[in-house]
Amino acid sequence: MKQTAHWVRNAISLLDADANRSADTHLHRFELPKSWGIELYLKDESVHPTGSLKHRLARSLILYGLVNGKIVEGTTLVEASSGSTAVSEAYFARMLGLEFIAVVPKSTSTEKIELIEFYGGHCHLVDEAGQVNQAARNLAAERNGYYLDQFTFAERATDWRGNNNIAESVFAQMSAERYPIPSWIVVGAGTGGTSATFGRFVRYKQHDTQVAIADPEGSSFYEGWRTGNMDYATGKGSRIEGIGRPTVEPSFVPGVIDHMIQVPDAGSLAAMRLLRAKTRYYAGGSTGTNLYAAFEIIAGMLARGEKGSIVTLICDSGERYANTYYNDAWLEAQGLDLAPHTAALEKFLAEGVWVPAAK
Structure with a gap:
């Protein structure tokens, strides 16, 4: 338990340092x-x-998962994203030494997919935008990971x-x-x-x-x-x-x-x-x-x-x-x-x- 708490505290410090x-x-x-x-x-x-507005959101979503006990050392992070959120989340996942999988529609620009992979993320492609949410939930469950779920948690992860x-x-x-x-x-x-x-x-x-x-x-x-x-x-x-x-x-x-x-x-x-x-x-x-x-x-x-x-x-x-x-x-x-x-x-x-x- 102490080891887990130490890892989480260190992860939050790394996020704070990036913001500074x-x-x-x-x-x-x-x-x-x-x-x-x-x-x-x-x-x-x-x-x-990471080149977009989603940098703020990604930091907030991962911080939200850390302080709520959902993300610990070794947790696989999964997101449903058309690109920019996943690019930023891949950046932070790599910073914390965590595996990251982005579920993206096949129509997503090649440039964004390459950026996700540049930051160490993996892309799981689906045919239609409407399929990303369920596919991300399934992947997180299969890997005993954590679904960051920007579409649910974006409005509460940031302290307005x-x-x-x-x-x-x-x-x-x-x-x-x-x-x-x-x-x-x-x-x-x-x-x-x-x-x-x-x-x-x-x-x-x-x-x-x-x-x-x-x-x-x-x-x-x-x-x-x-x-x-x-x-x-x-x-x-x-x-x-x-x-x-x-x-x-x-x-x-x-x-x-x-x-x-x-x-x-x-x-x-x-x-x-x-x-x-x-x-x-x-x-x-x-x-x-x-x-x-x-x-x-x-x-x-x-x-x-x-x-x-x-x-x-x-x-x-x-x-x-x-x-x-x-x-x-x-x-x-x-x-x-x-x-x-x-x-x-x-x-x-x-x-x-x-x-x-x-x-």
Whole structure:
């Protein structure tokens, strides 16, 4: 028993040391016309050691398993993931000397699978996104391991009251800005953990900030939130990796969400590419989803004569999608035409008018 307790204490120390070595992520300004009186900020989570927002989640999930007595020396860690969470979990598993298996859909980008394996993880491929959860449970049971289960535990593994969570970080970095309390926080939902953290934090701190979720095509979250039916399921995976789910996941907390926007996949990827063209920030598709929704919210603020600030996230690096989202041949094979959406986004930036392209 003493030996186990010693190993767990050492494991937690290793996680704490990793957090101390990582400086906080940058908060970039996206230039908008000064006459608008609106500021847009991008929290760059791609600079984490494992290159995505999921670095925070992976550390929290593993810490949660350690302090609850679920992870001990020799435990095999298993996760159901479309990629980025598994990349980060593989990194931490290797740090702790634990075996890690990621259950991923076959559609996951080659770049992400290679990253999981680079950090010492193993990939177990399934045909459809809807199969990952049960396959992960089965693997954990077969190996007497621990299923990290991001879709259940994301909303409770992070201490939303403090402990340098992403919400606390954003508000600290905004303190010297023209509008230090954001009017809106705009995030995507893969597990729902990030939106839950922001939503709980702003209520706990009594901030006058609204939280919006940008949801991609094929995802169940939007209709689940709109109808209040948490059993709603599209049964479809999302082409925008890392966000959107075929079913409403347990970590999705609708009561802390003020608004949701459905974003067409072509709009997400047009916004992702526009970000690259305007700023040189090389981001993935989920960042484009966030930016598209942020523009729509800003347009609404302009129409109502409101001023203020909006914060959204750069979720991961575009390097992971060089062969997909940034590949014109892949777009053509998917039947995605970005041109109408790019024109609509450019019109918005020039005139402040939101006229989305036809779906």
